[in-house]
Amino acid sequence: MIRVNVFSEEKAWSKRLKNKNIFFKKICKAFPKKYKFLNKKVSFNLLLSNNKNIKKLNKNFRNRNKSTDILSFPSEKKIKISKNTFLGDIIISYNYVNKPSSQDSRLFQKKATKIFIHGFLHLLGFDHIKNNDYSKMIKEEDLLYKLVKLKID
Numbered sequence: 290m291i292r293v294n295v296f297s298e299e300k301a302w303s304k305r306l307k308n309k310n311i312f313f314k315k316i317c318k319a320f321p322k323k324y325k326f327l328n329k330k331v332s333f334n335l336l337l338s339n340n341k342n343i344k345k346l347n348k349n350f351r352n353r354n355k356s357t358d359i360l361s362f363p364s365e366k367k368i369k370i371s372k373n374t375f376l377g378d379i380i381i382s383y384n385y386v387n388k389p390s391s392q393d394s395r396l397f398q399k400k401a402t403k404i405f406i407h408g409f410l411h412l413l414g415f416d417h418i419k420n421n422d423y424s425k426m427i428k429e430e431d432l433l434y435k436l437v438k439l440k441i442d
Contacts, residue, residue: 291317291326297337299383305397309337316402319440320433324409326370333376333412335405340384358385359404361411368414379408402441406433 295310297303306312313335317325338346340356348354350362364377386400407430415430417423 290328290330291320291324292330292332293317294332294334295337296334298342299337299339301339301383301387302337305383305387305394306401312398312401313405315441316405316437319437321436324413324433326374329370330373331370331376332374333409334378335408336378336380338380338382340382343380343382346380356382356384358382359408361408363412363414368412376412379405379412381405381408399438402437403430403434406430406437 293313295313297309302309343360344354344356346360347357350360359382360380362378362380364375368374368376381401381404386397386404392400410426410430410433415422415426417426
C-alpha cells in the first residue's frame with residue numbers, strides 16, 4: 290500500500306484544490322498494481338509550496354538559484370522496496386502549476402496530477418539527465434498519467 294503525507298505552506302493551493310489530501314491520495318489509488326506496492330507499507334511526503342520557497346530549497350540543495358516546478362528528494366540513491374519503505378519528499382510550486390492563472394480548475398488539476406506523477410517517478414529512481422533516461426521517464430510518465438486519468442475522470 291502506498292501512502293502520501295500531504296503538507297501545505299501555500300494557502301493558494303486550497304483555492305484550487307478543495308481537499309488536497311483526498312486529491313493526491315486518489316491519484317495514488319489510481320496507480321497500476323506495480324506502483325501500489327501491495328502487502329508493503331510505502332510512503333512519501335508531498336509539500337505544496339510556492340516559487341519563493343522552492344527557490345530557496347533549489348539553491349540550498351541543488352545550488353541553482355531559481356524557482357522550479359518540482360523538486361524530488363529520494364530517501365536513497367537506489368530505492369529498494371521492502372516491507373516498510375519511505376521513498377522521500379516531493380515539493381511542488383503552486384506558481385508553476387497555476388500558469389496561466391486564468392486556467393480553469395480542470396486544467397489546474399491535470400497539471401498538478403502530471404507534475405505529481407513526475408515527482409513520484411523521481412522518487413523511484415527515474416531521471417532525465419541523459420537522453421535515453423529522459424525517453425524512459427517520459428514514456429513511463431505518460432503511461433502512468435493515462436492510466437490514472439482513466440480512473441479519476
